[in-house]
Amino acid sequence: MTITQHDAAEELVEAFALLGDWEERYRFIIDLGRRLEPLDESLKIEAHRVHGCQSTVYLVPRIQSGDPPIIDFQAQSDAAIVNGLIAILRRIYADRPAPEVLAFDAHGLLKRLGLDEHLSPTRRNGLHEMVKRIQSLARRAMESAADADARPSSC
Amino acid sequence: MNKPPSITPSIEAERSAHPGELFDDRGNLDIDRLRADFPLLARKVHGKPLVYLDNAATTQKPLPVIETLDRYYRMHNANIHRGIHAVAEEATEAFETARKRVAAFINSPSERSVIFTSGTTESINLVARSWGGANLKPGDEVLISHMEHHSNIVPWQLICAQTGASLRVIPIDDHGQLVLDSLDDLLTERTRLLAITQMSNALGTINPVSSLIKRAHAAGAKVLIDAAQSVPHLGVDVQDLDCDFLAFSGHKVFGPTGIGVLYGREALLESMPPFLGGGEMIKQVRLDGSEFNDPPYRFEAGTPNIAGAIGLGAAIDYVQSLGPERIAQREAALLAWGTEALGSVPGLRLIGTAAQKAAVLSFVLDFAHPLDAGMILDRQGIAVRTGHHCAQPVMDRFKIPATVRASLAVYNTEREIDSLVQGLEKVRDLS
Ligand SMILES: Cc1ncc(COP(=O)(O)O)c(C=O)c1O
Numbered sequence: 001m002t003i004t005q006h007d008a009a010e011e012l013v014e015a016f017a018l019l020g021d022w023e024e025r026y027r028f029i030i031d032l033g034r035r036l037e038p039l040d041e042s043l044k045i046e047a048h049r050v051h052g053c054q055s056t057v058y059l060v061p062r063i064q065s066g067d068p069p070i071i072d073f074q075a076q077s078d079a080a081i082v083n084g085l086i087a088i089l090r091r092i093y094a095d096r097p098a099p100e101v102l103a104f105d106a107h108g109l110l111k112r113l114g115l116d117e118h119l120s121p122t123r124r125n126g127l128h129e130m131v132k133r134i135q136s137l138a139r140r141a142m143e144s145a146a147d148a149d150a151r152p153s154s155c
Numbered sequence: 156m157n158k159p160p161s162i163t164p165s166i167e168a169e170r171s172a173h174p175g176e177l178f179d180d181r182g183n184l185d186i187d188r189l190r191a192d193f194p195l196l197a198r199k200v201h202g203k204p205l206v207y208l209d210n211a212a213t214t215q216k217p218l219p220v221i222e223t224l225d226r227y228y229r230m231h232n233a234n235i236h237r238g239i240h241a242v243a244e245e246a247t248e249a250f251e252t253a254r255k256r257v258a259a260f261i262n263s264p265s266e267r268s269v270i271f272t273s274g275t276t277e278s279i280n281l282v283a284r285s286w287g288g289a290n291l292k293p294g295d296e297v298l299i300s301h302m303e304h305h306s307n308i309v310p311w312q313l314i315c316a317q318t319g320a321s322l323r324v325i326p327i328d329d330h331g332q333l334v335l336d337s338l339d340d341l342l343t344e345r346t347r348l349l350a351i352t353q354m355s356n357a358l359g360t361i362n363p364v365s366s367l368i369k370r371a372h373a374a375g376a377k378v379l380i381d382a383a384q385s386v387p388h389l390g391v392d393v394q395d396l397d398c399d400f401l402a403f404s405g406h407k408v409f410g411p412t413g414i415g416v417l418y419g420r421e422a423l424l425e426s427m428p429p430f431l432g433g434g435e436m437i438k439q440v441r442l443d444g445s446e447f448n449d450p451p452y453r454f455e456a457g458t459p460n461i462a463g464a465i466g467l468g469a470a471i472d473y474v475q476s477l478g479p480e481r482i483a484q485r486e487a488a489l490l491a492w493g494t495e496a497l498g499s500v501p502g503l504r505l506i507g508t509a510a511q512k513a514a515v516l517s518f519v520l521d522f523a524h525p526l527d528a529g530m531i532l533d534r535q536g537i538a539v540r541t542g543h544h545c546a547q548p549v550m551d552r553f554k555i556p557a558t559v560r561a562s563l564a565v566y567n568t569e570r571e572i573d574s575l576v577q578g579l580e581k582v583r584d585l586s
Contacts (some may be wrong), residue, residue, distance in 0.1 A: 022201070022534045023534075023581075023585065026530075026531060026585055027585055030527075030585060030586070053526075053541045054525070054526045054529075054541055054557055055524055055526045055556070056225070056556060078524055078525065078556070079524035079526040079527050080524065080586055081526070081527050081530055081531075082526065082527075082528045124526075124542070125526065125530070143498075
C-alpha cells in the first residue's frame with residue numbers, strides 16, 4: 001500500500017479540479033483506463049462478469065487473507081470510459097484492508113469528481129454494480145476471517 | 156353560447172387550427188413550425204441544444220396531446236362506463252371517441268376490434284395467453300423472425316413452454332432482411348401463427364407483411380403483426396393487410412406512455428377467453444361462475460388508462476392532420492440524408508442495410524464502443540440509444556455486442572443529423 005485511501009481520493013479530487021470542461025474530463029478518464037493492466041483472456045469467464053453494464057466488464061478478485069483481509073482486484077471492460085472508471089475504482093479500493101473498503105464513501109468521492117451521475121444504477125455503465133461487487137468481496141472476506149477466528153483452535 | 160363541457164369539441168377546435176400553419180404555400184411541412192409544437196425539442200441538455208434521435212424508443216409529445224391530458228385531468232376526470240353522473244358520462248364519451256379514432260386510423264371495420272392495452276408488449280402477451288393458451292397444443296408451431304423485439308419473442312417462448320408447441324424462426328441475411336426462401340420449409344400445416352414485425356426497431360427493415368400474411372393464411376395460420384414501429388412511420392390499414400391481430404404502442408406515435416392497442420379480427424376475439432379477470436370484463440358475476448362481456452370489454456379488465464386513451468386519440472388526430480404519407484415522405488428524405496452522411500464517416504458500419512427500410516440508423520464504429528459513443532454524444536446534447544435495443548438475437552446474428560442507434564421522427568432535421576456526424580468526430584478524437 002503506497003498511499004492511504006484518503007490521500008488517493010484527495011489526489012483524484014485535485015487532478016479533476018484542474019480539468020476544465022467535460023471533454024478534458026473524459027479525455028483524462030479514458031487515459032487512466034488506457035494505463036490499466038489488461039486482463040488475461042483466460043480470466044474473462046462468466047463467474048467474473050459484472051452485469052448491469054452495456055459493455056462487457058470482468059472483475060477478478062484477489063484477496064489476501066489476514067487480519068484484516070486485503071482486498072485487491074483486476075477489472076477490464078471493452079469500453080474506454082468504463083476502463084477509466086475502473087482505474088478510478090482501483091485507486092480507491094485496490095490493495096486496501098477490507099474495513100476501509102467497506103467504510104469508504106464512494107458516492108461522496110464520485111460527487112466531488114463530478115462523476116456521481118455515472119453511479120446511478122440506471123446508467124448501465126457498470127460503475128454501480130462494480131462498487132457493489134467490491135463491497136461484497138470485502139464483506140465476505142471479513143465474514144470468513146471472523147469465521148476462522150470463531151473456529152476452536154486445534155490444540 | 157357556452158361551449159359544451161366535452162373534451163371532443165375542444166380537440167376538434169385545436170385540430171382545425173393546425174393545418175395551414177404547419178404547411179408552406181406548396182403544401183410541404185414547415186419543420187420549424189412543426190417543431191414548435193413539441194416543447195421538449197427546445198430543451199438544452201448539458202448546455203447544448205437537444206438533438207433528439209431516440210424516437211424508436213419513444214417520441215416526444217406535441218402540444219395538442221399535452222393539452223388534452225391536462226384538460227382531461229382538470230375538467231373531465233371520472234371513472235368510465237358505470238357512472239350516471241355528468242362527468243363520468245363525458246369521460247366515457249371521450250374514451251369511446253378515442254377508440255373510434257383508433258379504429259378509423261388503422262381502418263378497422265369496427266371499433267369492437269380495438270382493445271386498449273398498456274402497449275405493444277401487453278397486446279402481444281394478451282394474444283399469446285388468450286388465443287395461444289386456447290389454441291396451441293403439442294406439435295403446433297409458432298413462427299417468428301430473427302429480427303423480433305424481445306416482446307415478440309418471450310411471450311411465445313412462455314406459451315410454447317406451457318402448451319408444448321414449438322417456436323420456429325425465419326432467418327435474416329447480412330442486410331437484415333428476411334430470408335424468404337426459408338418459408339418453404341418453415342411455413343407448414345403445423346404453423347398455427349406467424350407473429351412478425353412490420354418494421355424492425357433495431358435495423359429499420361420493413362418486412363413485406365402483405366405477402367407474408369397471404370402465404371401464412373394459405374398455410375392455414377393466423378398472423379399477428381407487431382406494428383410498434385410501423386404505425387408511427389408507415390401507417391397501417393388492417394383491412395388492406397388482412398392481418399388477424401395487430402399491436403402497437405401510443406408512446407411511439409406521439410401519444411402518452413402506458414397506452415397501446417390490440418386490433419383483433421372480431422370473430423376471433425369473440426372466440427377467445429379473457430386475459431385478465433376483474434371489473435369491466437364481465438356481464439354477470441356469481442360466486443359459482445361468471446359470464447364474460449363481449450369484446451373489446453372482455454379484454455379490458457379493471458379501470459383502463461382513460462387519460463392515455465384520450466391522449467392517444469389526440470395524437471392520432473395530430474398524425475392525421477400532418478398526413479401519414481407526408482410523414483413517410485419527409486422521413487424517407489431524412490433517412491437518405493442520414494445514410495449518406497453516416498456513410499462518409501470512416502470506420503462506421505451501418506447495421507441494417509435492407510432495400511426497404513425506414514427511420515433507423517443503427518451502426519457500429521471501429522474506433523469506439525457504442526457505450527463510449529453514446530456517453531460522448533450525450534455530453535454534446537445528442538440523444539441516441541446504445542445497446543441491444545431489446546433485440547439480442549439481432550446482435551448475435553451480426554456478432555456484435557451492441558449498436559449505436561439514431562432513430563428519426565418527422566420533426567428531425569438534416570442539421571441534427573449533421574450534428575450527429577460532427578459529434579462522432581468528437582468521439583473519434585477522444586477515443
Ligand atoms: C418492434 C417493437 N415491438 C415491440 C416493442 C415494445 O413496445 P412497448 O415497450 O411500448 O410495449 C417495441 C418498443 O421498443 C418495438 O420497437
